[in-house]
Amino acid sequence: MNFNSILIGSEDPQRLVGYYSGLFGKPTMEEQGYAGWQLGSGWVTVGPHDQVHGKNAQPGRLLWNIESQDVKGDFDRLKAAGAIVIKEPYVMGEGSEQGTIATFADPDDNYFQLMSPMGPQA
Numbered sequence: 001m002n003f004n005s006i007l008i009g010s011e012d013p014q015r016l017v018g019y020y021s022g023l024f025g026k027p028t029m030e031e032q033g034y035a036g037w038q039l040g041s042g043w044v045t046v047g048p049h050d051q052v053h054g055k056n057a058q059p060g061r062l063l064w065n066i067e068s069q070d071v072k073g074d075f076d077r078l079k080a081a082g083a084i085v086i087k088e089p090y091v092m093g094e095g096s097e098q099g100t101i102a103t104f105a106d107p108d109d110n111y112f113q114l115m116s117p118m119g120p121q122a
Helices: 013-024 071-080
Strands: 005-010 029-031 034-039 042-048 063-067 084-092 099-105 111-115
Touching (some): 005 013, 013 042, 071 084, 071 099, 071 111
Parallel strands (some): 005 042, 063 111
Antiparallel strands (some): 029 034, 084 099, 099 111
């Protein structure tokens, strides 16, 4: 198996498309009301969903992560581009497994994070 994407459903997907376009640039894919960005080998897609209304009432329930070799630098770039900051970069873990993480939200209160690479590095 290979996890390849996440779909973020929204009552107002165009608002999210505008937000994520400000952070990640023009969508790599746009069709039938959906827009997506390829980040590395995975995709983040935004689109309408008839079972989604308003903001996320539990934004910490599901977080999607973006691996970054330079969390602080990418954090600064996304923040300058208008990202909604939930938590500034901080060190997680102890010893050799230490990494850096930063948390953002989108206008629907869906959380996403920048994270240092985890696991063995090639």
